[in-house]
Amino acid sequence: MPNAEAKRIIYHTDSLSVVSLNGIQINAYSAEKGVTITCEEDQKFYDARVKVNDDNRVEKYLSLHKFGNDCDSIFNVFKMSCGSDNAQLAGTCDESGNLETYCTYTDNNTDYVDLMTELWQQSNKPCNQFEYINMLHTLDRYTEQFTDDPTELSFDSHVLAYHGNMDFDKLIAAMTEIDEETQNLKNPRIRELSANDIPKYFPMTATIAKDNIHKGNCKTYIVFDYDASQPTGHALTRISKDTIEITSIGKGGMGISTNAYFPVAFLVQDCEGLIDENSTVISKSYIAKTWCSPLISKTTEELQEEFMDEDGEWHWPSPDDWQSTYKPNPNCGENGHGDVDAYGEWYRADLKE
Numbered sequence: 210m211p212n213a214e215a216k217r218i219i220y221h222t223d224s225l226s227v228v229s230l231n232g233i234q235i236n237a238y239s240a241e242k243g244v245t246i247t248c249e250e251d252q253k254f255y256d257a258r259v260k261v262n263d264d265n266r267v268e269k270y271l272s273l274h275k276f277g278n279d280c281d282s283i284f285n286v287f288k289m290s291c292g293s294d295n296a297q298l299a300g301t302c303d304e305s306g307n308l309e310t311y312c313t314y315t316d317n318n319t320d321y322v323d324l325m326t327e328l329w330q331q332s333n334k335p336c337n338q339f340e341y342i343n344m345l346h347t348l349d350r351y352t353e354q355f356t357d358d359p360t361e362l363s364f365d366s367h368v369l370a371y372h373g374n375m376d377f378d379k380l381i382a383a384m385t386e387i388d389e390e391t392q393n394l395k396n397p398r399i400r401e402l403s404a405n406d407i408p409k410y411f412p413m414t415a416t417i418a419k420d421n422i423h424k425g426n427c428k429t430y431i432v433f434d435y436d437a438s439q440p441t442g443h444a445l446t447r448i449s450k451d452t453i454e455i456t457s458i459g460k461g462g463m464g465i466s467t468n469a470y471f472p473v474a475f476l477v478q479d480c481e482g483l484i485d486e487n488s489t490v491i492s493k494s495y496i497a498k499t500w501c502s503p504l505i506s507k508t509t510e511e512l513q514e515e516f517m518d519e520d521g522e523w524h525w526p527s528p529d530d531w532q533s534t535y536k537p538n539p540n541c542g543e544n545g546h547g548d549v550d551a552y553g554e555w556y557r558a559d560l561k562e
Contacts, residue, residue, distance in 0.1 A: 233247070255273060333416045357499050369418070371476075372474050372555075424478070434475070451487075460502075
């Protein structure tokens with residue numbers, strides 16, 4: 210099949226953005242069991258997609274633009290991922306390193322999260338050539354969005370990563386797991402993870418950290434939290450004996466939020482034996498110091514004083530003067546900003562060293 214005939218995978222539902230760095234974007238389509246990863250720099254462009262259909266038919270798509278000699282090696286990795294006997298490959302790299310290719314195969318044991326992790330690992334090298342997997346998404350940078358005083362808000366030193374966009378099916382399965390011995394529901398907030406499980410929940414962190422996660426006899430856990438008021442920031446701020454403290458970060462001043470349920474998770478490493486799967490998870494709140502609306506509406510009384518005449522007639526400003534109907538937000542400092550990246554995947558900076 211020539212390049213021009215390669216089948217581009219199309220999604221018909223809204224995506225849930227998993228992570229967005231400078232130029233690299235991962236979109237998950239949970240309802241359709243699909244994932245797209247794109248990255249670009251100058252004339253280079255990378256687009257990789259995977260989708261699992263109801264009949265367990267897996268579709269994979271890859272498009273490269275201006276990748277030069279690297280095109281062949283990237284294509285070989287793609288072909289290996291389509292290694293089933295009934296895979297139908299299409300496309301070839303041209304002299305400029307352009308490619309559009311597609312394959313499909315049936316796998317009755319396919320796992321959507323595993324395919325998502327595989328696609329991330331395959332995409333890391335071509336996108337890393339652009340130096341996009343850098344220090345932008347560290348835990349320190351995450352909390353810096355909410356406060357100009359780092360002593361007030363920071364992740365506990367045991368936290369390796371935070372992930373605010375995860376597959377619902379995987380999370381629900383983990384949070385409703387039954388203990389085989391007691392037949393009771395396990396603690397829905399904490400699970401111990403093996404090394405093989407980490408990429409399923411924290412694919413970017415696993416790729417960046419490589420062998421820097423497991424140390425000695427340390428145990429690694431995933432800790433869940435519940436976000437029922439978006440947008441909200443999240444930080445696991447303290448771990449002590451048998452207790453884990455999670456802080457929900459609210460927007461200062463005026464803001465609009467929804468009540469949509471949204472699970473988030475933290476990757477925690479415990480080398481001191483402080484916690485286990487029976488530990489208690491407690492919650493506290495923090496109002497952001499810098500994440501706030503710089504302007505707020507004036508009160509009705511203030512508007513009446515400014516725009517209503519003695520006869521009770523309103524005289525509204527022109528569109529050019531509409532800003533005058535707002536005033537500075539007293540809860541928002543000079544470094545205040547209205548938008549943050551509250552979700553996505555974030556990792557501890559020293560994991561990349």
